[in-house]
Amino acid sequence: MLTGQKRKFAIALMSGSTQAAAAVKAGYSEKSARSKGSQLAKDPDVIAFMNKKRDSESAVEVPVYEPKTPPPVVNNLSGKFEDPLEFLKSVMNDLTEETDVRKDAAKAMLPYIHPKKGEGGKKDARNAAAKVAAGASKFGAMAPPKLVVNNKG
Structure with a gap:
């Protein structure tokens, strides 16, 4: 690779x-x-x-530009984005960019959109496991009793 x-x-x-x-x-x-x-x-x-x-x-024949004529600007993104994530999205979706550049932008953006499983930390994992165990066990916390009021008396 x-x-x-x-x-x-x-x-x-x-x-x-x-x-x-x-x-x-x-x-x-x-x-x-x-x-x-x-x-x-x-x-x-x-x-x-x-x-x-x-x-x-x-x-591919490479075009030669005259010194008097500046090369054309294909992708002028300076000052257009305040959010780096939006910039990376635009680079990733820009079909004029090289494929490797687009892949690198997608890789850089990936952790912000799809976090890794288990990134919550030890406490979060322990609390989630406790909730699962309490719901599946007969020894877990019981639901509070339903109170019925009969005022017809």
């Missing part, structure tokens, strides 16, 4: 960096950069990503 760090390593390696420098750019430790760079250069996912990028770059 191609992770974000592996993708950064492959891009840095394709831009002309050495394996060690690419590993450092990808976020790996400087102490282990040489060995990690060598290991990642042999990784089948990294190799496949680099081949795919090379093929797509050779097949």
